[in-house]
Amino acid sequence: MEPNVAAAKEALSHLEIETSDSAIRANSRDFFWYSPVLKDRLDHVTADFVVRPKSEAEVIEILKTCYAHDCPVTTRGAGTGNYGQAMPLAGGCVMHLRHLDKVKEIHAGRVITEPGVLLKDLDAACKEHSGQEIRMFSSTWATATIGGFIAGGSGGVGSCTWGSLRDLGNIIRLRVVTMEEEPRVLEFRGEELARVSHAYGTNGIITEIEMPLAPAYDWTEMFVAFDEFTSAMAFAEELANHDGILIKLANVFEAPIAHAYFQRVKPHVEAGTHLVGLMVAPHSLDGFLTFLGRRPEATVIYRSDDNDWARGPGPVFEYGWNHTTLRALKVDPSITYLQVRYGFPNHRDLVERMRTEFSPEVLQHLEVLKEGGKVIFAGLSLVKFTTEDRLDEIIRIHEEAGAMIFNPHRYTLEEGGRQTVDDRQLAFKREADPKGLLNPGKMIAWDDPDWSYQSMYAYPKLQAAE
Amino acid sequence: MEPNVAAAKEALSHLEIETSDSAIRANSRDFFWYSPVLKDRLDHVTADFVVRPKSEAEVIEILKTCYAHDCPVTTRGAGTGNYGQAMPLAGGCVMHLRHLDKVKEIHAGRVITEPGVLLKDLDAACKEHSGQEIRMFSSTWATATIGGFIAGGSGGVGSCTWGSLRDLGNIIRLRVVTMEEEPRVLEFRGEELARVSHAYGTNGIITEIEMPLAPAYDWTEMFVAFDEFTSAMAFAEELANHDGILIKLANVFEAPIAHAYFQRVKPHVEAGTHLVGLMVAPHSLDGFLTFLGRRPEATVIYRSDDNDWARGPGPVFEYGWNHTTLRALKVDPSITYLQVRYGFPNHRDLVERMRTEFSPEVLQHLEVLKEGGKVIFAGLSLVKFTTEDRLDEIIRIHEEAGAMIFNPHRYTLEEGGRQTVDDRQLAFKREADPKGLLNPGKMIAWDDPDWSYQSMYAYPKLQAAE
Numbered sequence: 001m002e003p004n005v006a007a008a009k010e011a012l013s014h015l016e017i018e019t020s021d022s023a024i025r026a027n028s029r030d031f032f033w034y035s036p037v038l039k040d041r042l043d044h045v046t047a048d049f050v051v052r053p054k055s056e057a058e059v060i061e062i063l064k065t066c067y068a069h070d071c072p073v074t075t076r077g078a079g080t081g082n083y084g085q086a087m088p089l090a091g092g093c094v095m096h097l098r099h100l101d102k103v104k105e106i107h108a109g110r111v112i113t114e115p116g117v118l119l120k121d122l123d124a125a126c127k128e129h130s131g132q133e134i135r136m137f138s139s140t141w142a143t144a145t146i147g148g149f150i151a152g153g154s155g156g157v158g159s160c161t162w163g164s165l166r167d168l169g170n171i172i173r174l175r176v177v178t179m180e181e182e183p184r185v186l187e188f189r190g191e192e193l194a195r196v197s198h199a200y201g202t203n204g205i206i207t208e209i210e211m212p213l214a215p216a217y218d219w220t221e222m223f224v225a226f227d228e229f230t231s232a233m234a235f236a237e238e239l240a241n242h243d244g245i246l247i248k249l250a251n252v253f254e255a256p257i258a259h260a261y262f263q264r265v266k267p268h269v270e271a272g273t274h275l276v277g278l279m280v281a282p283h284s285l286d287g288f289l290t291f292l293g294r295r296p297e298a299t300v301i302y303r304s305d306d307n308d309w310a311r312g313p314g315p316v317f318e319y320g321w322n323h324t325t326l327r328a329l330k331v332d333p334s335i336t337y338l339q340v341r342y343g344f345p346n347h348r349d350l351v352e353r354m355r356t357e358f359s360p361e362v363l364q365h366l367e368v369l370k371e372g373g374k375v376i377f378a379g380l381s382l383v384k385f386t387t388e389d390r391l392d393e394i395i396r397i398h399e400e401a402g403a404m405i406f407n408p409h410r411y412t413l414e415e416g417g418r419q420t421v422d423d424r425q426l427a428f429k430r431e432a433d434p435k436g437l438l439n440p441g442k443m444i445a446w447d448d449p450d451w452s453y454q455s456m457y458a459y460p461k462l463q464a465a466e
Numbered sequence: 467m468e469p470n471v472a473a474a475k476e477a478l479s480h481l482e483i484e485t486s487d488s489a490i491r492a493n494s495r496d497f498f499w500y501s502p503v504l505k506d507r508l509d510h511v512t513a514d515f516v517v518r519p520k521s522e523a524e525v526i527e528i529l530k531t532c533y534a535h536d537c538p539v540t541t542r543g544a545g546t547g548n549y550g551q552a553m554p555l556a557g558g559c560v561m562h563l564r565h566l567d568k569v570k571e572i573h574a575g576r577v578i579t580e581p582g583v584l585l586k587d588l589d590a591a592c593k594e595h596s597g598q599e600i601r602m603f604s605s606t607w608a609t610a611t612i613g614g615f616i617a618g619g620s621g622g623v624g625s626c627t628w629g630s631l632r633d634l635g636n637i638i639r640l641r642v643v644t645m646e647e648e649p650r651v652l653e654f655r656g657e658e659l660a661r662v663s664h665a666y667g668t669n670g671i672i673t674e675i676e677m678p679l680a681p682a683y684d685w686t687e688m689f690v691a692f693d694e695f696t697s698a699m700a701f702a703e704e705l706a707n708h709d710g711i712l713i714k715l716a717n718v719f720e721a722p723i724a725h726a727y728f729q730r731v732k733p734h735v736e737a738g739t740h741l742v743g744l745m746v747a748p749h750s751l752d753g754f755l756t757f758l759g760r761r762p763e764a765t766v767i768y769r770s771d772d773n774d775w776a777r778g779p780g781p782v783f784e785y786g787w788n789h790t791t792l793r794a795l796k797v798d799p800s801i802t803y804l805q806v807r808y809g810f811p812n813h814r815d816l817v818e819r820m821r822t823e824f825s826p827e828v829l830q831h832l833e834v835l836k837e838g839g840k841v842i843f844a845g846l847s848l849v850k851f852t853t854e855d856r857l858d859e860i861i862r863i864h865e866e867a868g869a870m871i872f873n874p875h876r877y878t879l880e881e882g883g884r885q886t887v888d889d890r891q892l893a894f895k896r897e898a899d900p901k902g903l904l905n906p907g908k909m910i911a912w913d914d915p916d917w918s919y920q921s922m923y924a925y926p927k928l929q930a931a932e
Binding site (some may be wrong): 107108110130131132135146161162163167168169170173174189190191212213214215217219240241242243244245281282283284285287288289290291293370371372373374375433 | 542562573574575576596597601622627628629633634635637638641656659678679680681683684706707708710711712747749750752754755756757759806836837838839840841902
C-alpha cells in the first residue's frame with residue numbers, strides 16, 4: 001500500500017483545496033506546542049494538502065477518493081487541541097470541516113448541528129432560538145468547533161454541573177462516515193457513542209451531532225481571593241456541593257498564578273493570592289452571597305455585573321481549563337502542564353500532597369468536575385519544565401500517589417488517555433477504516449498491539465524532520 | 467390576655483368570612499389523619515371563623531385586628547400538610563390565602579408570586595411564559611399552594627436534583643407580614659429565609675415569594691420493576707449519580723407496595739415486585755436507556771410516552787412522596803408512615819438494616835434526594851400501625867441505628883423536625899409575634915423552653931375534645 005497523494009489531490013481538485021504552503025502548514029498544526037515534548041517531536045509535521053468539504057456528500061467523496069489512493073486523512077475543526085490530535089503525522093490530506101457549520105434543528109433540551117460550527121456560534125443560535133446553550137464547552141469556546149470538542153475534548157466549562165462528555169447523556173447522537181471503498185453513513189447512540197467520541201477522527205468522521213442543551217443564563221462571573229490555598233480549594237468544592245446554587249464554572253489557582261500570569265487580574269491581587277474563578281447563575285446569586293457571607297476568608301475581587309476595574313478581565317472562563325496554561329506560557333515559555341484526576345473521596349488530600357511535594361515547580365490549577373455524582377477535581381497543573389526526564393518523574397510520582405495522569409505530552413489516544421487500549425474504538429477502526437488511513441499514528445493499539453507503555457510511543461511512519 | 471374572638475370576627479365582617487360550620491371545620495383540618503396519633507389528638511380541632519383575604523392589605527388588617535383582640539391566627543394554603551401544621555389548636559381565626567393567587571413576574575430562572583397560587587397553576591404560568599417550571603414540588607402539586615409548600619414542606623419532586631427547600635438557592639426571597647400592633651412588612655433573603663420557611667406560619671405571614679425556576683420539559687414518567695429490593699435501590703441511586711442524565715424523580719417501593727396499594731399498577735406487577743418510579747427529561751432518554759441496557763435485572767413496565775396500559779396510572783409523581791402513604795391508607799386504614807433520613811455514605815446499609823429489622827411491618831419507600839452534593843435517601847416508610855408504644859419503639863430503633871426521624875406523629879415544629887429548638891425562628895417569633903398569637907401550640911420553644919423531648923408534647927391550650 002503506497003499512498004498516491006498527488007492522485008488524490010488531483011481527483012479532489014474541484015473541491016475547495018488550500019494551495020498556499022503557509023496555510024497548509026497552519027492547518028497542519030494544533031496547540032501541541034503547549035508541550036515541549038510534542039513540540040520537539042511534531043513541529044515539522046505538515047500535510048500535503050488541505051481540503052474543505054461543504055457537505056456530507058463532499059466528506060464522503062473525499063474519504064472514498066483518499067481510500068482509493070491510499071492517502072491518509074486527518075480531520076480537524078479549529079485545531080485548538082493540545083495533544084497533537086489534529087496533526088497529520090504521516091502527511092497526506094487534512095480535511096478541515098469549517099464549512100460544515102449549519103445548526104440544523106433546535107428543540108427543548110437538544111440541538112442537532114453540523115460539526116464545524118464554532119461553540120460560540122452554536123450557543124448564540126440556541127440562545128436566540130429559545131434561551132438555551134450547550135451544557136459544557138472548552139475554554140476555547142470562541143474559536144473551537146463542536147465537532148473538534150467531541151472528537152478531541154473531554155469536558156470543560158459546565159462539567160462542574162454536568163460531568164464529562166463521556167458521561168451518559170452528554171452526547172445524544174453522532175452521525176459518522178466510514179473510510180471504506182464505499183463509505184457508509186452510520187448513526188450512533190448510547191453505547192455506540194464511545195466508539196468515535198474522543199477518538200481523534202481515527203475511525204470515522206462525524207458529520208452530524210445531537211447534543212443536550214441547558215438553559216442559557218447571563219452568568220455572573222467572579223474572581224474570589226484567598227490567603228490560604230486550602231481555603232480556596234475548600235470554597236470551590238463546598239460551593240459545588242450546594243445543590244441549590246447553580247454554577248457553570250469553579251476553578252482554583254494556586255498563588256502566584258493569578259499575579260504572575262493573569263495580567264489584567266494582577267493589579268488586584270498579591271503574589272500570595274490564591275484565586276477562585278466562578279460562573280454563577282444570576283438567580284443563584286442570593287444563595288451564593290449567603291454562602292460567601294459564611295466564609296470571611298473569601299474576598300470577591302471581581303464581579304462581571306458590578307466592578308470598578310479600569311480594564312475588565314474578559315470572560316472568566318478564559319482563565320480556566322487550558323487557557324490557564326496558555327496565559328502562563330505567554331508570560332513564561334518554559335511553563336507546560338499536566339492533566340490530573342484527583343478522585344473522590346481523597347481528592348483534597350491528594351492535591352495537598354502533590355502541592356507539598358512539588359510547589360512551586362508544579363503549581364495547582366484545579367477545575368471542579370462532577371464524576372459519578374461526586375465533586376472531584378481535574379488538575380491542569382502548571383509545570384516549570386526542565387527536562388523530559390524530570391517531567392516523566394513528576395508524572396510517575398503523581399501516579400504512584402494515586403493521581404491519574406492523562407499525559408498531554410503524548411500524541412496517542414492511549415497515552416493521553418487511561419493508558420489502556422479502548423477495545424470499542426479499536427474494533428470500530430477495524431470495521432470503518434480497514435486500511436488505517438484515518439489520522440495515522442494516533443492509536444497505538446492499531447499500529448502496535450503489543451506496545452508495553454514503558455516509554456513514549458514513537459509512530460514509525462512519523463514524517464522525518466528536515 | 468383573653469381572646470375576644472367574636473370582636474375580631476365582627477371587626478373583619480366586611481371581608482370574605484366563611485360562616486358555614488361544615489366549611490369552617492373543613493378549613494380547620496389538614497392531612498393530619500395520616501397519623502393515628504395526630505388523629506387521636508386533633509380530630510376535634512376547629513377554628514371559630516375562617517377569613518380569606520384578597521390582598522396583602524387585607525392580611526395586614528386581619529393580623530392587626532386579631533392582635534388587638536388577642537385572637538389566634540392560623541394561616542393555611544390548601545391544607546395538604548401531614549403534620550397538623552395548618553390546624554388551629556387554640557381555635558380563633560383561620561386565615562386562608564387561596565385568594566392571594568397572582569403570579570406577579572416571571573424572569574429567566576425565577577418567578578415572583580403570591581403564596582396562594584396552586585403549584586400546578588404556578589407551573590402552568592411559568593411554562594406558558596417561557597418554558598420554565600419550579601425546581602421542586604410536593605406530590606400534592608395539583609392541589610397544594612406554593613406558600614403552603616414553603617411554610618410547611620421540605621422538598622419533593624425535583625429534590626433528587628436540586629436538594630431541599632432549606633438549601634441555599636432554593637428560595638430567593640420571602641415577603642413577610644408580622645403580627646404586631648402595627649404589622650410590619652419585611653423582605654427576607656439569604657440567612658433570613660430560615661426564620662420563616664418551614665415555620666408553619668408561627669412567626670409571620672408570607673405574602674410574596676421569589677423562587678428559582680428550572681426549564682420545563684415533557685418529562686418521561688416510568689415505572690421499572692425488579693425482583694430484588696437491593697437492585698431497585700441501587701438502580702435509583704446509580705441513576706441519580708449519572709450527572710449527564712437529568713431526572714426529576716426517582717423513588718423505590720419495596721414489595722408488595724406496588725401490588726398491594728397501587729391499584730392501576732397492580733395488574734402489571736407481582737406481589738414480589740419492587741418498583742422504581744422515575745421522571746426523566748426527554749433529551750436524557752437515550753442516556754437513560756443506555757444505563758438501563760447495562761442492568762438486565764431492571765424491566766421498564768410503564769413509560770408515559772409509550773405504553774399499552776388500558777388504564778394509565780396518571781402522573782408517576784402521584785405515587786411518590788406522601789402520595790404513597792395516601793394510596794396505602796386508602797386500601798388499608800391501619801397504615802401510617804415515618805419520615806426517615808438515610809444519610810451519605812451509609813444510606814444503603816442503613817436501609818437494608820431497617821428492612822431486615824422491620825419488613826413487612828415497616829415497608830421501605832425511598833425518595834432519592836440530594837444533600838450536600840451527595841445522593842441520599844429520604845425514607846417515607848409505610849408502617850402497619852398497632853400501638854403508639856410500638857410506633858415509638860420503631861422510631862427509637864431507627865434513631866439508635868443512625869437513621870434520623872422527622873416524626874410525622876407530632877404537631878410541633880421541633881418534634882416534626884430535628885427535635886431541637888431553632889433559635890432563628892424563636893428569636894423572630896419574639897419580634898414578629900410578641901403575643902404568641904400565630905399558629906399557637908406549634909413551637910415548643912415558645913411555650914415551654916425547658917421541654918425535655920422525652921415524650922410527646924401536649925399543648926396545654928389545645929381545645930378540649932367534646
